[in-house]
Amino acid sequence: MSLLERICGPEDLKSMDLEEVAALAAEIRELLINVVSKSGGHLASNLGVVELTLALHRVFRVPEDRIIWDVGHQCYTHKIVTGRRDRIESIRKKDGICGYPDIFESEFDALNTGHASTSLAFASGMALARSRQKKDYHVVAVIGDGALTGGVALEALNHIGQVKPRLIIVLNDNKMSISPNVGGISKHLNYLVSGRPYIRLKELVQAILKNIPGIGKPMVELARKIEVLIRTMMVPGSLFDELGVKYIGPINGHDQAELEKELNEAKKYDFPVLLHVVSEKGHGYQPAEENPSSFHSSLPFEVANGKFLKSHTPPSYSTVFGQTVLKIMREDPDVLAITAAMPEGTGLNLAQQEFPDRVYDVGIAEQYMFDMAGGLSLAGLKPIIGVYSTFLQRAVDQVTHDLSLMKIPVVVGIDRAGLVSGDGPTHQGIYDIALLHPVPNVVLAAPRDENEMQHLIHSAFTYACPVFIRYPKEPGRGVEMEKQFRDILPGKCETLRAGRDLLFLGVGPLVYHALEAAERLSATAGVEATVVDVRFIKPLDKEAILNHLRDHKYVITLEDGVINGGFAGLIRELILANGLKDLNLLSLGVPEVIVPTASRSELLAQYQLDADGVERSARRLMGL
Ligand SMILES: Cc1ncc(C[n+]2csc(CCOP(=O)(O)OP(=O)(O)O)c2C)c(N)n1
Structure with missing residues (x-):
């Protein structure tokens, strides 16, 4: 045993x-x-x-x-x-x-x-x-x-x-921290560990005792007592x-x-x-x-040599975010990047390697990070923040009271937005849409893939307000990355597929699940669906979306976040405010529950947000 x-x-x-x-x-x-x-x-x-x-x-x-x-x-x-x-x-x-x-x-x-x-x-x-x-x-x-x-x-x-x-x-x-810890407190701790005279004395006492042959237990105990005494005497505040x-x-x-x-x-x-x-x-x-950073939140690995078992998937949204920020920083010396203790997780380590003095790791200090970015911006520089959706929650007051009120241009990459694998309830990125869309003066965008993401990040620097770009923790779609940045106007959605029977309004990469469901519905049930990449939750492309709503009897909204207070509510309001009747509306998203621990794909399936779930929901809505 x-x-x-x-x-x-x-x-x-x-x-x-x-x-x-x-x-x-x-x-x-x-x-x-x-x-x-x-x-x-x-x-x-x-x-x-x-x-x-x-x-x-x-x-x-x-x-x-x-x-x-x-x-x-x-x-x-x-x-x-x-x-x-x-x-x-x-x-x-x-x-x-x-x-x-x-x-x-x-x-x-x-x-x-x-x-x-x-x-x-x-x-x-x-x-x-x-x-x-x-x-x-x-x-x-x-x-x-x-x-x-x-x-x-x-x-x-x-x-x-x-x-x-x-x-x-x-x-x-x-x-x-996940990376080497930063800041004055960290320095003070180092000082307490190694900088004080008592440590040197302690080592000296130990070395002397070690070198006395046959030293017995009582002597060791005595040495310990002396050490404690010295320590209490010599600890200056x-x-x-x-x-x-x-x-x-x-x-x-x-x-x-x-x-x-x-x-x-x-x-x-x-x-x-x-x-x-x-x-x-x-x-x-x-x-x-x-390599403690890589083994902080580790991928599966081979025990014998510690090599990570990599899956051959396209680069993640975090990596593309990091690559895009680096590209922009190479072009514009005024751009500075900030992370709150997550350089690796957010992909900002890429820029940190090339521009160590233009990337700030502020420690676990999300509130400070947002206001510091505000200060950089008010003084004429161009900050970009990388932060996980769940940790952005810490800085909601800085967004509402500071950035929004003064309409301060800061670009924010919201990583791990939506359902998150493994980490369970505390790490779900499901509230950012609900928290941010009511805030005046901000832009809130959700790219459908990594190519659109790079263009949105580039464009965000021209919007002259706080801009939030949300993307999930998953590999990108592996779409072709255009070499030149393209300007995307704020508040413009994109229609990806046209059909008369059903309308999908999708946020972020979930749009692809709607497209897949639409193809299956067309092939198996003769149902033709329109699929819209909403792209901007704020400002919402009300005109284009209203036109689509007028043309359809069945509507499904999809969002990788809470339905209550989320994107779905914006569409409901639009429908009510414009007196649209006889619409059958279904909102897919995360209900008001504590999201359990599971993989992202299991969670997407649980809330009908994978292609199967979207197709099933459409059939149910249309009585097929
Ligand atoms: C508010 C917040 N920001 C960021 C993180 C991400 N995070 C998880 S653990 C960690 C490092 C913690 O370092 P430390 O407390 O020294 O614990 P260690 O892992 O070194 O034992 C960070 C930054 C978090 N969990 N919460």
């Missing part, structure tokens, strides 16, 4: 000695590598917190004590040791366990997370409530150095230092101490004994403490140690 098979819950960890825990950590690493190699997922971050997770579960009593995982992508070991070992193969898959903590999945998960930097605020609230209710459980927030750059985490620290709840913050510092949170560290994140000792120590304080744990992203698997 493997050690892992003996672990049915965290209590089983507590009877193990340190040797067994080390062997268990090795088994867990092997399992993590195998699982992620098959279906992809967050490998490097998980490998980096194996010892930390085991230490937390050995020191605390979860679920009475609450452990909050910031972002939550590093929760795999936590799930394995809290009764979900047998389901770990199903992680990120349809009907499987979620890739992030989920309070509905397990009582051991204290908080649903997915977006960065929320842990400290929730931990603060829980700890304050616990004290008011005279209860005595522990609240522990585990936050990475990347997530610590997020504004909401810093807001929380500011308040925690004032109200001082009994709370343990474990700062897992691996020097990496860390940023955290200055803010009112006691700093403890640095602590080796792969030294089980040290971790457990310090966590036990931290339990004793009745005010907020921060344990600075230093770990290595990808620890224990060489390819991930050497």
